[in-house]
Amino acid sequence: MKLKTQNQEQVRQKTGQAALIAVMLMLIIMLSAIFGASSVALKEAKVAEENKKSKLSFFAAEAGLEDAVYRLKRGKIVSSSFSILLNGATSNTTVTSAGGRRDVYSEGDLAGNVRALNAALLNSDGVSFYYGVQVGDGGLEMSNNSTINGNVFSNGSIVGSNGTIITGDAIVAGGINTNPSLEWAIQNSDNFFATATGNRDITQSFIANATNKLNKVAVYLGKVGNPTSNITLRINTDNGNKPSTTSIASATIQYTSVGLTPGWIGVALPSPPNITNGTKYWIVLDYGSNSASNYWNWRKDSSDNYLNNTGKYTSNCCSGNPVWTNVGGDLAFQAWIGGVNTKIDGLTIGNASSGTGRANLFVNTTIHGSACPNQYCIVENPAREEMPISAGLIQDWKDAAATGGICVQPQCDALGNLFLSNGASANLGPIKINGNLTLSNNATLTVTGVIWVAGNINVSNNCNVRLSPSYGSLSGMIVTDGTVRVSNNCVFSGSGTTGSYIMLLSAKNAPTSDVIEVNNNATGVIYYASNGRIEFENNAAAKEAVAYGIDMENGATITYETGLANINFSSGPSGGWDINSWQETLPQ
Incomplete structure (x- = not known):
């Protein structure tokens, strides 16, 4: 009996031990599962936090890139390097120049999580040179x-003498007086x-002070952003103190000729209309679209003191029955x-x-192999x-x-002068001297x-x-506020x-x-002086010359290249910066 009791006790002990072991194993398994799940959760939380930091770094980099690109495209000042703090992340952005290209690199960093973006923007101003020589009124x-x-x-x-030759055609427009016949030049x-559908078109009235042909008008115009369509300038008759829908003349203002800085834009009328003394007419700028970021600025005199005249705007100038609204002043113009x-x-x-020659008058001139008059000496009044x-x-x-x-x-x-001589060399630009x-x-x-040279240039x-x-x-330029003297075998190249x-x-x-x-x-160079004269002498040569007046002496030669008909100059904001690429990149 005692032996049986001992055996039963041993069985109970063994059973308890087995149960305890089972419980412990179960506990270990459960704890392992809990720790495993916790580890995964912690890792996921850490990954999520790192992803959040990475995204914030990306957003910061993108903010820096977008700020630089916006400033370039809108013609605003942009530093070569700057920083932005956004949601705890810092972006460091750099802008580098290379001719007509701007490279923008932006790097965002939050606690060591770094993301980087870059963008390349291209810029050019289109200028058309259709003649070997284009001369103004001089x-x-x-x-x-x-x-x-x-x-x-x-x-x-x-006017020529002593064996002077133009190998192509020559056109002399009908001349105009130096000063405008009438103007309202105040612009404040x-x-x-x-900017919106309702103000796509704009106009300014004037009253003619003579009966004759209207050969040229000018408007004080600038652009905002980068509008990419041309403006049609119209001369319209009056209809009850507003423009009629009838145009008596029109011309095109090339959008590439207008800068962000407003200035006088001269427009020659291809078919000058006859206008009558004492009659009111309207200068209309007709633009076919609108944009909140790319639009135009016709500067005005807000005092509205131009007697019996004013500026107006509408949605569509020249069809239907347009409704015109006063701009609150007189728009600056010349005629x-x-x-x-x-x-x-x-x-x-x-x-x-x-x-072939075209002009009001030919004197002592030979064209197409024989003296004028002949069929190639065309007497007319060409447009300016x-x-x-x-x-x-x-x-x-x-x-x-x-x-x-x-x-x-x-x-x-x-004193701010730059001298290079005796084989010295330098890379320069953009810069002001x-x-x-x-x-x-x-x-x-x-x-x-x-x-940009504030003084004179001597090469x-x-x-x-x-x-x-x-x-x-692309082409490039050196601009001076002073004079230019070029001599003794200097070579210019693109x-x-x-x-x-190079210009x-x-x-x-x-x-x-x-x-x-x-x-x-x-x-090898293009010379440009719209408000002065250029003198060529002693076998000087040029690819192109444009000036108010030109004097050619002693065997000087200008040779035009057909490629100059549409030339794109690398420049600043005026040409409008176009995004060529935009992508994420490896941090530097």
């Missing part, structure tokens, strides 16, 4: 065997239009009524099988051609140069962005001026890509003075 004077290989258009007379306030006689005098145009680059666009280029800073010591001297720019004795200047003695290869097919050129532009306002002088075999 006219073209040619002497001593000078030659233009190409076509010539001049708003003033062309912005007046935006084409030239009537004109002066012009001529082609004393030169040869073309050869025995080519060449205005300068292809506006003052506003030139100011935009200056502003683009200034974004690169001012040339200081040791690159420039204490407050003094003079002088290159001589085999010096080489590589242009990497727009250069001589086998110097080389060329664009950086980064310009690609980027190395076909269609790339020397003088913005000096001196219509009767030589603001650019070129002599002694200087080659």
